[in-house]
Amino acid sequence: MISDIVRVRFAPSPTGYLHVGGLRTALYNYLFARHTSGKFILRIEDTDRARFVPGAVENLIDTLRWSGLTYDEGPDKDGGFGPYIQSERLEIYKEYTTRLINSGKAYYCFCTPERLKELRESQTEQKLQGKYDKHCLSLSADEIQNKLNNNIPHVVRLNVPANEIVTVHDIIRGTVEFDSNTVDDQVLLKSDGYPTYHLANVVDDHLMKITHVIRGEEWLPSTPKHVLLYNAFGWEIPEFAHLPLLLNPDKSKLSKRQGDVAVEDYRSKGFLKEALVNFVALLGWNAGDDREFYYLDELISGFSLERVNKSGAVFNIEKLNWLNFEHLRQKPVHEVISMLRTELKSSDFSSYEFPDNYLAQVIESMRERVSFVKELLTKSPYFFQLPAGYDEATLKKRWKEDSHLLLSKLRDNFVRLSDPTKEDFENSLHNTALENNVGNGKLIHPLRLAVSGMGEGPGVFDIVAILGKEETIKRIDKALSVLT
RNA sequence: GGCGCGUUCGUCUAGUGGCUUAGGACGCCGCCCUCUCAAGGCGGAGAUCACGGGUUCAAAUCCCGUACGCGCUACCA
Numbered sequence: 235m236i237s238d239i240v241r242v243r244f245a246p247s248p249t250g251y252l253h254v255g256g257l258r259t260a261l262y263n264y265l266f267a268r269h270t271s272g273k274f275i276l277r278i279e280d281t282d283r284a285r286f287v288p289g290a291v292e293n294l295i296d297t298l299r300w301s302g303l304t305y306d307e308g309p310d311k312d313g314g315f316g317p318y319i320q321s322e323r324l325e326i327y328k329e330y331t332t333r334l335i336n337s338g339k340a341y342y343c344f345c346t347p348e349r350l351k352e353l354r355e356s357q358t359e360q361k362l363q364g365k366y367d368k369h370c371l372s373l374s375a376d377e378i379q380n381k382l383n384n385n386i387p388h389v390v391r392l393n394v395p396a397n398e399i400v401t402v403h404d405i406i407r408g409t410v411e412f413d414s415n416t417v418d419d420q421v422l423l424k425s426d427g428y429p430t431y432h433l434a435n436v437v438d439d440h441l442m443k444i445t446h447v448i449r450g451e452e453w454l455p456s457t458p459k460h461v462l463l464y465n466a467f468g469w470e471i472p473e474f475a476h477l478p479l480l481l482n483p484d485k486s487k488l489s490k491r492q493g494d495v496a497v498e499d500y501r502s503k504g505f506l507k508e509a510l511v512n513f514v515a516l517l518g519w520n521a522g523d524d525r526e527f528y529y530l531d532e533l534i535s536g537f538s539l540e541r542v543n544k545s546g547a548v549f550n551i552e553k554l555n556w557l558n559f560e561h562l563r564q565k566p567v568h569e570v571i572s573m574l575r576t577e578l579k580s581s582d583f584s585s586y587e588f589p590d591n592y593l594a595q596v597i598e599s600m601r602e603r604v605s606f607v608k609e610l611l612t613k614s615p616y617f618f619q620l621p622a623g624y625d626e627a628t629l630k631k632r633w634k635e636d637s638h639l640l641l642s643k644l645r646d647n648f649v650r651l652s653d654p655t656k657e658d659f660e661n662s663l664h665n666t667a668l669e670n671n672v673g674n675g676k677l678i679h680p681l682r683l684a685v686s687g688m689g690e691g692p693g694v695f696d697i698v699a700i701l702g703k704e705e706t707i708k709r710i711d712k713a714l715s716v717l718t
Numbered sequence: 719g720g721c722g723c724g725u726u727c728g729u730c731u732a733g734u735g736g737c738u739u740a741g742g743a744c745g746c747c748g749c750c751c752u753c754u755c756a757a758g759g760c761g762g763a764g765a766u767c768a769c770g771g772g773u774u775c776a777a778a779u780c781c782c783g784u785a786c787g788c789g790c791u792a793c794c795a
Contacts, residue, residue: 243795244744246795247794247795249794249795258740267730277753279795280783280795281794282794282795284794285794285795322721322788343793347743347793350792350793354792358719360719361719361720362719362720363719363720363721363791364719364720364791364792365720365791387793389793391793407723407724410722410723412722413721414719416721416722416791417721418791421793423793424793425793428793430792430793430795431795435795450789451722451723451724451788451790452789452790452795453789453795454723454789454790455721455722455723455789455790455791456790456791463747469722476723478723478724479788479789480786483728483729484789485764485787486787486788487788487789512738513730516730516731517730518730518733520730520731521747522732523732523742524730524731524732524741524742524743526730526731526742526743526744543731544723544725545723545724545725545788546723546724546787546788546789547729547730547756548728548729548730549729550728550730550744552729552744552745553729553730553743553744554744555743555744556743556744556745557744563757588736598722600756601756601757602755602756602757602758603755603756603757604756607733613755632754636786659739663732673753674753677752677753678753678754679753681753682753682754686756688754689754689755690754690755690756691754691755691756692754692755692756693752693753693754694753694754695753
């Protein structure tokens with residue numbers, strides 16, 4: 235037994251930002267760990283120096299933190315299995331590589347990139363599988379020592395045995411078999427002394443007592459190499475779960491060019507972490523019922539790897555929008571207020587002051603009309619400033635010949651109100667309509683236009699109640715002076 | 719080319735041999751509600767369950783084959 239508790243890890247490569255596919259992988263690892271009262275570990279796989287991006291690790295951690303997926307062990311949270319950054323574990327990989335070489339499971343390879351390239355080209359030409367030809371396996375001990383002494387650049391390769399069936403047990407896909415003859419002698423240690431993913435991942439998973447390897451489907455084809463490696467070391471093999479891919483609308487692997495893929499892109503567009511996490515969780519998993527709205531703790535209790543789908547899922551932004559709307563509706567007002575304040579700060583209305591109870595009313599009146607906090611500003615700017623103008627189409631439809639006269643009478647009645655409530659405004663308008671023998675609509679629509687400049691929005695009595703008597707009359711006066 | 723995985727409404731999916739005239743959700747359309755827009759309620763269009771064989775009294779569900787899609791095929795992860 236690898237460990238008496240579940241230990242899983244999210245092992246991203248810090249190439250700049252957290253990919254939404256990565257978020258989903260992290261989420262499933264997190265959910266599985268929390269569901270089973272296990273540990274969730276963050277490990278940084280930065281063994282490719284050519285792709286080093288400054289600040290990427292910090293960014294990754296920051297984004298993960300934003301999404302709410304807290305890890306138990308990681309670069310900044312030691313759990314006794316560190317370091318959790320692979321570039322800080324080079325000596326470990328070297329040591330284990332030596333073990334493999336000594337037992338004949340791995341060997342030095344001094345082939346130049348040029349020879350490798352030629353080999354590959356000729357294989358392609360003959361329509362053969364591209365595979366290393368074990369050329370350096372036949373080197374004598376003396377030859378090897380000699381080249382080593384002369385500092386000839388070299389790598390270390392896995393010595394894949396011929397004619398074996400390598401079996402991979404996958405929780406999601408069942409048993410998958412590979413013919414070892416189709417498995418390449420994978421490079422384990424690169425010439426710069428860094429390990430490749432394959433070596434580092436197996437060594438670390440073993441040393442960190444990882445019980446379940448939950449990762450993207452793109453890793454399935456290289457899993458036999460990992461199994462062979464575990465066997466070569468004589469280590470117990472963890473459980474595997476290869477997750478279906480997240481897809482572009484054209485069904486190819488989700489990538490940039492076809493839309494946003496970075497979690498921070500969605501974050502900056504105003505998507506709620508609750509919505510993004512909820513959405514991504516449903517891309518490949520469901521509880522077996524009709525439920526679609528979940529909070530993180532609810533996902534934890536319902537999650538199981540057995541219910542993860544096998545086929546890829548298109549990242550459908552429409553549904554994300556809907557979930558954002560649903561989550562925004564459920565959000566406590568005080569949280570929305572603080573988000574609104576952040577939006578206001580960077581808006582045209584940044585110079586105005588609005589008390590919390592005012593913003594709370596605005597939010598309540600607009601809640602069912604917006605999917606994003608920033609839409610509070612774009613869909614109802616009139617709560618933050620005087621109407622900039624009057625919508626043409628609405629004007630044409632709602633501003634009739636008698637509108638000016640009726641609105642001025644309504645104004646006079648509003649003036650007489652003392653500290654009016656929503657109902658007071660409503661009664662006053664009804665009475666005005668009665669006095670003038672017209673339907674309420676003849677007053678309601680011009681009033682809405684006058685105070686908001688638009689033809690849509692919350693109930694007009696809600697709007698005027700929120701704006702208050704003074705502001706309402708001011709706006710009516712302005713409309714009366716501008717519109718005829 | 720080789721290896722592997724996958725295939726139910728446009729999309730996310732339910733379905734684990736009879737309960738299925740294949741259910742739900744998003745999106746779309748219509749009606750109701752209504753001061754507008756939403757929300758909400760009701761309804762509609764939308765899937766010959768990739769195709770072809772088999773197994774079975776019975777298959778979207780099991781088996782085989784084919785097609786198509788995708789992934790991998792680096793001293794990248």
